[in-house]
Amino acid sequence: MPSSVLFEIMLIGLLGIGSQWAAWRYRMPAIVVMSIIGLLAGPILGLMDPEDDFGELYNPIISVAVAIILFEGSLNLSFKEIRGLGRPVFRISTIGAFLSWILGSLTAHYIADLSWAAAFVIGGLFIVTGPTVIMPLLRQSKLKPRPAKILKWEGIIVDPIGALLAVFAFEIISYLTAENPDGSALITFLAASVFAAILGWACGKGIGWMFEHGYMPEFLKSPAVFTVVIGCFTLADVIIHETGLLAVTAMGMTLANMGISSIADMRHFKENVSILLISAIFIMLTASLQVDTLLKVFDPNIMGYVLLMMFVVRPLSIFLSTIGTNLSINEKALLGWIAPRGVVALTVSGYFASILSEAGYVDASLITTITFALVFTTVVAHGFSIGWLARKLHLSLEGRPGTLIVGSNSFTVNLAQSLKKVNAPVMIVDSSWERLRKARAAGVPYFHGEMLSEQTEYQLDTNPYEYMIAATEYNSYNALVCTTFMPEFGRTNVFKVSPYRYDLHSMGDTVNKVAGRILFKKELSLDQLNHKLSNHYVFRQTSITNQYSYKQYLNDKDEHTVLLYVMKPSGHMRFYTEEIRVTPEAGDKLVSLTPPGKEIKKLRKRLANQKTDSGNKPVNDQEM
Structure with missing residues (x-):
């Protein structure tokens, strides 16, 4: 088998999009399928190791992909969308995130046996959910708009906050444990965060102004946006690591609320790019894991930590932070359960594992293992349970x-x-x-x-x-x-x-x-359809059975009958068009626009008299 980087890129694309297709075809959570396929291709079967094969390009590729995904998600954060939801979203993104950080850090120290430095770093990191995992779940679950919007806003807003909180925790720990404490690093970090937010706002305003005043041709708009996103992310990230995520989030939200029509026109294109990137980086990240990392997941302390994060820390932070809001108990229960961790947690954890290791913390090597354990467990548990739980709590549009x-x-x-x-x-x-x-x-x-x-x-x-x-x-x-x-x-x-x-x-x-x-x-134009109704055409429903097939129906129907649609037992419909061939099967209901006349009476009489030897009821052909 070829071992070139080109072949590996092709394989990553095939596995990523193939996983997305399989998830759609068999109604499974896409992130679960991608994670499993990545593990099979990487540490289990040894088909590839992207981190080793891509070398120094691995981390920049992942970082840029995450930045684009986060920017694309933030383009959907229009303030008009959260009318009536501002208070719950604000509470969960601030008070809820803070409680999750503190409780998660305490759990990491006392249960996973991490040092205080590693515990507070990983506690900040694990407040994130993010668009890479939330968006696929929302697409599959068909949640009602209210909880879906809250989960989306939380995921996109808290994503950069979690990364910055981990950096902040590390800077605080470094300051407190230093022999000669110097507060300049903290001041630099805070200043860089403010700069990143202002940079993102300025980039969004700048490119929005160019679009509005016609200084950018249509064919260059999408390439220009992506170029500015990468530049905005890189410039902020060079100053302080992970502030780039804050910059691109600010840029996306700024553009989303400027009301620029061309941004809406490009949104679907960027969504397609985002899906491609999510598929690729999930495969790359899981395929790059090592076997010993997977084996450490089964350590009782790590498993206990993961369970407490899922069943205690997350629900408690949601319920406490939403006291006094108008969220129902069912909505709080759903939000308290759904918090899958994804790409940002996996990518940033590797960075902090190396930083803490260089600083002399011997437990830094556990960060990657704990991160993978929480990511994979939450992705699988929440991916398979969100639809079922939403239906049980009457929050589903199923x-x-x-x-x-x-x-x-x-x-x-x-x-x-x-x-x-x-x-x-x-x-x-x-x-x-x-x-x-x-x-x-x-x-x-x-x-x-x-x-x-x-x-x-x-x-x-x-x-x-x-x-x-x-x-x-x-x-x-x-x-x-x-x-x-x-x-x-x-x-x-x-x-x-x-x-x-x-x-x-x-x-x-x-x-x-x-x-x-x-x-x-x-x-059949609209005028023709309305004309048929004025001539007393009627909507008629016919049941297709084993005794009365679709072929028989076609032979019996009036030549002027208009076939409209077929209703499947599952509830799905098939509308008749010249481009789509519809072939009803036994159990389907066929609805048609039928002319009045003697032929219809003959047909109904024939259907009423048609019975099987076993005494089954006649085929149902009724006016609607």
């Missing part, structure tokens, strides 16, 4: 995938009613109260607002909805909605009514290939 319909008219209202009858969540969004009158009269859930406005983004919770249908009378607007929300919902889950116009025999004013799959058939 259920049948819903459909968000943009545009209120006769067809969309009737479509929403049919979805309600198969117990699928549905919501109609429109900016016109007049158009929403039909939805209100039909008892269909609705939201009054402009789908593309920033206000709607913060007021409308889109988490319960897996599918989106743009069905207004404006074809260009439908295409724009699909393009905007395609990254959030996925290319295969965003649909639009056909822009086809019979009078022009064309696709109207919108190119067919613009984002959003065309529903049903390209000849």
Whole structure:
């Protein structure tokens, strides 16, 4: 097998993205899969050792990747998002972090038997959770918005604080244990932290100003942002190690709250880069661990420390810091349990292990082992339990995938009613109260607002909805909605009514290939669908069984019937489009828009009389 660095880079990419795909395919926590694959490829099978093979480039690569990930996460920290959550987020990020530091340090000293210096350093380090572990968990768990936002804000804000707290603890210990104490190092550290925050703010303001005033062409915006992020991180980090994380967090938050449209346009691109980096560095970090480090994990003191951190320190710090807030007991219980440690803890622990070792602390070698033990245990435990616990505490949005319909008219209202009858969540969004009158009269859930406005983004919770249908009378607007929300919902889950116009025999004013799959058939525009309803077409539900197959249904149906969607027993739907082939199976329910007439009566009579020899009930074919 080739042993070149190039081959190893290729292997890291394949294993990282392969782990992400396997986690998505089999509904497993991605960070758990990546950790296990990294251990298999590294210390267990010996396929690679990135730390040894990359040499001096290993730590800079990891550091830059963490900086980009943290910056990308902080771009989502708009202050508008935490309306009503400011107090819990502030308490957890300050009082909660401080309590976690003190309690964690005491636990490390008395249970893991670390010296006071190593204990307070590792205690500061372990207050972090971070976007590398929190974001994948939030994507998989479908938490309600409130606890999800708190976990996200805590993870991104506390990440640099934890690293700085570890540095601060080391500086304090060094000052107190020195023969000739000199407070200049502490003053330098505090000054460097303030400088890093100001530097990040200035970089964010500077690049935001350039974007707003047109001093940066579109094709250079993403490269320019990444270059400034790396420069901002490096400049701060050179002055005092780990202050670079504070700088990029400040830069991201500054840009997030400037309201620059081009930043929002680039966010999805940066999310993709972030996923690639998370996959790569998780594989690199776990593959670089040594076998003796893994074996030390089973030491009773280390195992006891990990259990106390999970079951005592974290819950206690959350419950004490949130006294007097409006968080419910269930929310506190979930927040008190979910605190997986990730990339920042693993990377920074290696730095402090070497620093403490050079300072003469013999227990410094245990820091890496304890860090890996806590990281791997929390990643596995919280990764597999967050969904189950959220459901038990009624904080999960689990259920049948819903459909968000943009545009209120006769067809969309009737479509929403049919979805309600198969117990699928549905919501109609429109900016016109007049158009929403039909939805209100039909008892269909609705939201009054402009789908593309920033206000709607913060007021409308889109988490319960897996599918989106743009069905207004404006074809260009439908295409724009699909393009905007395609990254959030996925290319295969965003649909639009056909822009086809019979009078022009064309696709109207919108190119067919613009984002959003065309529903049903390209000849069926919204006008045509509404026209069918005015001609007394009805929504009909047909059960596909072993006795009445899909092939039989196709042979029996009226030629003017419009096939709409198929509801699976699992609750997932398949909408009919010209690009996606839908083949219902036994147990599925097929919903169609069916014309009235004698043929339907014949079909219903035939279905009613069709029974098996065993006396099964007739196939269900009913009007909705």
